[in-house]
Amino acid sequence: MFDxxxxxxxxxxxxxxxxxxxxxxxxxxxxxxxxxxxxFPTAPFVVDAVxxxxxxxxYAYTVADDAFYSLVQRWMKMHRRWQIEKEWIVxxxxxxxxxxxxxxxxxxxxxxxxxxxxxxxMYWEAVEWSDRVKVPCPLIYDGERxxxxxxxxxxxxxxxxxxxxxxxxxxxPLGRVWDREELRRIGELAKAHGIIVFSDEIxxxxxxxxxxxxxxxxxxxxxxxxxxxxxxxxxLSFTGTNQANIIIRDEGLRRAFTAQRDREFYGSMNPIMRxxxxxxxxxxxxxxxxxxxxxxxxxxxxxxxxxQERIPQFKAIRPDGATILWVDATAMxxxxxxxxxxxxxxxxxxxxxxxxxSGEPGFFRMTLSVPRAxxxxxxxxxxxxxxxx
Numbered sequence: 001m002f003d004x005x006x007x008x009x010x011x012x013x014x015x016x017x018x019x020x021x022x023x024x025x026x027x028x029x030x031x032x033x034x035x036x037x038x039x040f041p042t043a044p045f046v047v048d049a050v051x052x053x054x055x056x057x058x059y060a061y062t063v064a065d066d067a068f069y070s071l072v073q074r075w076m077k078m079h080r081r082w083q084i085e086k087e088w089i090v091x092x093x094x095x096x097x098x099x100x101x102x103x104x105x106x107x108x109x110x111x112x113x114x115x116x117x118x119x120x121x122m123y124w125e126a127v128e129w130s131d132r133v134k135v136p137c138p139l140i141y142d143g144e145r146x147x148x149x150x151x152x153x154x155x156x157x158x159x160x161x162x163x164x165x166x167x168x169x170x171x172x173p174l175g176r177v178w179d180r181e182e183l184r185r186i187g188e189l190a191k192a193h194g195i196i197v198f199s200d201e202i203x204x205x206x207x208x209x210x211x212x213x214x215x216x217x218x219x220x221x222x223x224x225x226x227x228x229x230x231x232x233x234x235x236l237s238f239t240g241t242n243q244a245n246i247i248i249r250d251e252g253l254r255r256a257f258t259a260q261r262d263r264e265f266y267g268s269m270n271p272i273m274r275x276x277x278x279x280x281x282x283x284x285x286x287x288x289x290x291x292x293x294x295x296x297x298x299x300x301x302x303x304x305x306x307x308q309e310r311i312p313q314f315k316a317i318r319p320d321g322a323t324i325l326w327v328d329a330t331a332m333x334x335x336x337x338x339x340x341x342x343x344x345x346x347x348x349x350x351x352x353x354x355x356x357x358s359g360e361p362g363f364f365r366m367t368l369s370v371p372r373a374x375x376x377x378x379x380x381x382x383x384x385x386x387x388x389x
Contacts, residue, residue: 175319
């Protein structure tokens with residue numbers, strides 16, 4: 001039903017991706033694979049709904065009403081098999097801002113927030129700019145997959161100076177979905193040590209066939225105090241609208257977060273998000289997701305085969321979900337600065353390098369949400385540059 005082979009026209013849009021794309025990439029004819037937003041247009045039925053709304057000519061302050069809350073409930077039950085209550089849903093100005101607000105609402109300055117690394121850099125910046133302490137918990141890489149270092153993690157969870165865990169599921173930038181047993185164990189440690197969990201699930205809709213995406217409510221009868229952040233941001237490329245729904249079961253935690261949100265001048269939902277949600281949280285939205293994730297899986301398979309057969313110095317780490325791919329290029333044997341120069345100036349292969357995510361040099365994140373012809377063109381440019389070394 002949907003066309004993922006058509007490149008979106010960014011002309012005159014002044015997007016962050018355009019601003020951060022180096023001149024040598026922009027002029028190369030090779031698509032940038034930096035960032036985690038689409039290079040094909042988003043779902044046409046969502047576009048139509050937003051356009052019809054915009055034609056009304058009024059972009060007023062907009063509230064989340066009973067119809068909106070019921071819609072979110074239905075989607076969580078239909079798509080994620082997760083039963084939530086209306087009062088648990090707290091609209092907010094995006095997930096990164098919500099991380100900062102959660103930190104300020106629940107922790108004192110100087111207290112620690114644990115997070116797995118490599119980890120999404122904007123969340124760490126939100127922690128540090130809120131005068132709270134970043135407590136990295138490095139994941140273990142065995143050459144194929146990343147897993148939790150349980151000994152290190154348990155020590156940090158038991159430290160009384162640490163009060164919150166920042167979890168991303170599916171993980172950004174690795175594309176890992178934490179399984180039932182991992183979530184249960186994380187939840188038990190959080191409950192045992194009084195740790196609040198902020199679970200970023202912005203990629204939760206984006207999982208591949210056969211992968212089970214769960215939250216704490218689905219693996220524990222009595223879950224820890226948790227804030228679950230959801231959004232249209234990643235699965236419909238709506239990150240620029242800065243809207244999220246933070247789902248908070250615990251009443252005291254919900255009151256604390258909502259009060260902090262309101263103290264920081266929360267006014268209303270972005271008005272265009274209302275028609276977007278009502279178009280997206282539907283069977284059509286399910287259909288879009290199924291087709292998009294099948295397309296992205298084929299992009300992953302193409303990339304994986306290309307690396308194995310033509311550039312073995314690069315290794316794709318098999319993802320469980322999200323729209324991104326983590327790549328191990330340590331076999332190139334380059335220092336980080338030289339590797340980044342090579343990727344930009346000679347290969348024109350523009351990606352997010354691991355050091356941005358507190359990861360090891362030689363790894364990088366690339367987007368899979370691009371038209372396949374453009375992906376192949378980028379891979380061929382990389383191959384030519386590697387062979388010319």
